[in-house]
Amino acid sequence: MGSHLPPRPEPQLVLQLAAGALQAQNLEAPGGGLGPEWQVLLGRADALAFGGRLHEALPLYQLASRHQQLRAEQLDKLVECLAQSVRIKEGLPGGGQPAAPREGDVFRCRKCQGFLFEPVSLPCGHTFCKKCLERDRAPESRCVLCKEAGGAAAGQLLRVNVILSNLLTKWFPCQVKASQLRHEGNLLYKEKKLQAALQKYNEAVSLAPNDHLLYSNRSQINSTLKACEDALHDAETACRLQPYWLKVSSDSGCTFFKYCTCIVLFNYFLFFLLIDIGDTRENSTGQHIPFEVVDPSDLDCSLCMRLFYEPVTTPCGHTFCLKCLERCLDHNPKCPLCKEGLSECLAMRKYCKTVLMEELIARYLPEELTERRKIYEEEIAELSNLNKNVPIFVCTMAYPTVPCPLHIFEPCYRLMIRRCMETGTKQFGMCISDPVKGFADYGCILEIRNVEFFADGRSVVDSIGKRRFKVIQHSQRDGYNTADIEYIEDQKVQGQEYAALLVLHDSVYDQAYTWFNSLKQALKSRILSHFGPMPAKDPDPQANPNGPAWCWWVLAVLPLENRAQLPFLAMKSLKDRLNGIRRVLTFMSRTRSR
Template sequence: MGTESECMLQLAAEAFQSKNYDLAADIYEHQLSELADPGCRLDLTVKRADALALGGKLAEAFGVYRQASEAEGLRPAHLDTLLVCLVEHIGRRPPGGGDAPRNRHPAGGDATGGCGAFSCGLCLGFLFEPATLPCGHCFCKRCLDREGAEKPVRCRDCGDGSRLTDVRSYRVNVALSGLLCKWFPAQTHAVRLRREGNGLYAEKRSEEALEKYNQAILMAPSDHILFSNRSQIHSTLKHYEMALRDAESACRLKPHWSKGHVRKAQALASIGRTEEALREYLLCLSMQPDCRLARSEAQKLLSDFLAPLTEQVPDRILDYSSLLSSRAHLKSSIAQLDAPTVPPPLKTSQPPGHAQSPSESALLPSTLPPDAPGRRLHPCEAVKASGIRGQEEAAGRKRDRSAELPGPWSSVVDDLVDPTDLECSLCMRIFYEPVATPCGHTFCLKCLERCLDHNPKCPLCKEELSEFLARRQYCKTVLMENLISKYLPTELLERQNVNQEEIAELSNLNKNVPIFVCTMAFPTVPCPLHIFEPCYRLMIRRCMETGTKCFGMCLGDDLKGFADYGCLLEIRNVEFFSDGRSVVDTIGRRRFKVVQHNQRDGYNTADIEYLEDVKVEGVAEQELQSLHNVVYDQALVWLNSLKVEQKERILGHFGPMPEKDSEPQASPNGPSWCWWLLAVLPLEGRAQLPFLALTSLKERLSGIRRVLLFMTRSRHR
């Protein structure tokens, strides 16, 4: 018998796992009818109730949970599945098939917050003392500190956390903080009063804290955080009705902020309106499923509703008589529920988040229809009504995200904006691609990069920025860029035009081509470079930004600065070091002749014209082919005659010698093996330079042949 029972329980577990909840519930019911051991009944009863709840039969599930509570002493932890089902019921899509709410903030609020562009994505309140993360998004400094102390931080706006190490080390963004203080003095002062009140509350000086919050709300009457926190203070002072009013105000100002609903639920529970408190906790969990406080309190309330009727009054419920009456009504009517049906939306003219008054929620006889005005809902009906309300609020949250700034605040900024408040302290022009350093200072991206080329320290406060420099991933400060785009469009357009003209000029590979004065370079031959001078750091960065990834390489010249012939190099890869130095992997592409020598921002430039070999035909082509084959064979003999160590060093640095070309004149630069050989031959740069200037392949081959003959004779002496 025991084996058969175990098989049935295993089958029920498999049915539960495969989401066949009806079958699982039937098996558990059958096993309960045959179970002799009373000690195992609680576990099976809870499993059956869980299966019914997950199968959508909430009314029947309530009855089974009630049986478990009356017979076995149900604990709050047993109601986790029921709680999940109720929360999912609230968050279900509207029956009309509308989309689920979008842009929901992880903390249960709108992504933009009540202050529009000037809101913090963590507290959803006014952005006070903003700190800028590496991704470019801004949050209140204190919010970041609090978030970083609890868990690894990820940006709430973009989800990036890869570059966030110690967020508490990030300083307040000086430029943004100054702007917000100037533009919104009342909101700024209200936040300061709020922090003073928080300090007093932490010291258990609740009356003084309340006074601070009263002053703050007078200055910022639309700040939902102020009402939420004042609700908590009222609760501490046992002003429960006032706490409820403040919590309702917070919910009206921010209907989808989970913390406001927690405050409201706590206030409702304090005055004995436990059914409404449960509803608020469920709404909170539908917005923020990981809210542990709401989950635990909702489990306790559900446990109280399902517990047997007794004359004992739990200490945590202040007015238990109404709960007893409500619970009796719940038990008498729960069997009459038709779980799959959803009652029609509650008709109310109140805004979302408005709680019913005591008169509206007074207990009426159960003979009233489910949607009758004034009828008090038992928990299962309240959950369904909450679901409808949550769906209506979710539909109301779909707003035009193109207008990031609310109208009144936008007009305030229009009157106060001053272009000088948005100027870079380095170039003294309006910020272009503003970037904030970890120390809190803001600069144009290019201005900052040029300063860091010379010294890895902040140009203003001289704080070390080596780690910031090593990342080389500078993200623009989103809020600063949006402000400039909205309020200074003309000045921004001028900056953009200047930048585009500069990019177009730097992209020209015939005029003012950047020249690296260092060594000889040849077409098709790799040329690795170690960049450490500030002027060449700037030059390499510009080559990458323009997209050309090319610059010229020339030998130095005592008179002209650099030689009249060179090779255009293409950047294949750049590896940066923490101190700003870099290793650049390049390869030669084309030869050129310098037409005019110039300079730009500390490095050399030149107007150039490209060189190509002159092609020959007929008898001259046959002679060229014969000479090509002879010189290639001669080069192989010389290479193979080198010592093993010497040959390995050459092959390790330059790679293997290219194969002989079947058509020597196919490339405008001639055969690639010629340039490889010239690069490895032990010749000084001045001796190699004439080969680069030649446009006759025959003369180049003849010159290489003479060099090889000289090298062979020198070795035999």
């Protein structure tokens, strides 16, 4: 602290300033306002403050204060500008930029800036005191941190985050008890039981001597009881513990308390703005716990019995790993612990990670988190392998280049589709069923183009065929089929064989085109709406490893049983496939002519 700083005023002097201001009626102009010269002075000071020129405005306010000409409400603009300036500098909420987290702030409510009590985690993932959320309810409530909708809307039942509440009670029993006493004292204050409220706050301060909220609220109680020196002392302590914080009561009806608080804030803001605030502030809410008291099992998911990974909290207040919760909701839209309905949560299809839970795990269990992340990444890598344990949807025939829309409703396939999306492969295998092996030895890889989810958990998957494969080994994983596979490609020919292949290709294409156009219009329309138009003829029928797209389109629309279609999928000779299609088309034409 340099010698150039102004001296901090003595408490008795500030009391005199406050009392003098209340009695200085003879200095006021008619109507309760200040005289014209002081109105100009304060108007100039307010203009400088709002213009960001605080260092020019402060001497004017200070001059008015020395002349005992200021009332509490006349400092409101100054305090507002000072608070906004500090918030911008420090990256605090309300300063026009995201709050910069400080060491020890992890257990702080970003609404009241006090110790987090009865924590409630909103759908956006941010956590606040339950009382703070209840106090700020609104029809279109939004989170104060991320501005996401779905905050503490009117009528919404707020549930305490069970895991966080248990942890805070275990780690900070004194602070939790002090917060409870604070709320009890607030109720007594509203009932005008001032001495009883004061007693509650005295007990709370003895348990949590660094909680600025306790001193601020006790200051208000003391001011109501006309205990002026005690009120000023508590106001000074609150400002010293949290100089950024602004809380001048607007509904207490106690002018003396408001004036004292404004004067104290004024002097403390002036003092702290002239030095490096970060070096002198006492952190009233910074809570530190020794690493040895943190039990990793306190942060285990009750479903997988492992450390929370991507923890999400349900509206009923229970926390699970994101993937664990999704798997449970595949089977039943209820909380796995309390069985409360989560249909609304399921319909949103948006699960935000609980920020505070992630911060706690990263800070106090870094090694366990590293190991947990390694396990998760290994699982994702295994799921991403499109040769081993490839997920298999046992349903219908699918062909390369041909669209294959699917309706997903079984829990095992919900999980399978979600994993395909999470890994980024967006691919799975499609096979027809087999009475002995479970599914056929040949299939087609499908790629997901889009997924539309419904409120009840069902989904419609828009997929398209990519590559053919042969099953090497049949297996299962988490309720759905998987397989080790190898991919199939057509064998190319050259010379005279290629020339003969071109002639055959053109001939069968023309035959297929004629057959399709001979169908009744209603049937043609249904085929076109489902499979799209018939692909054009390929200039080079061997350009694609799977052969011409139109061949697969024709096979998809021909009225053949699955067992009759399967051999075409296994063929590696385009010539054999074309000849097979020609035989089917010839048979179809003869049948129709009869």
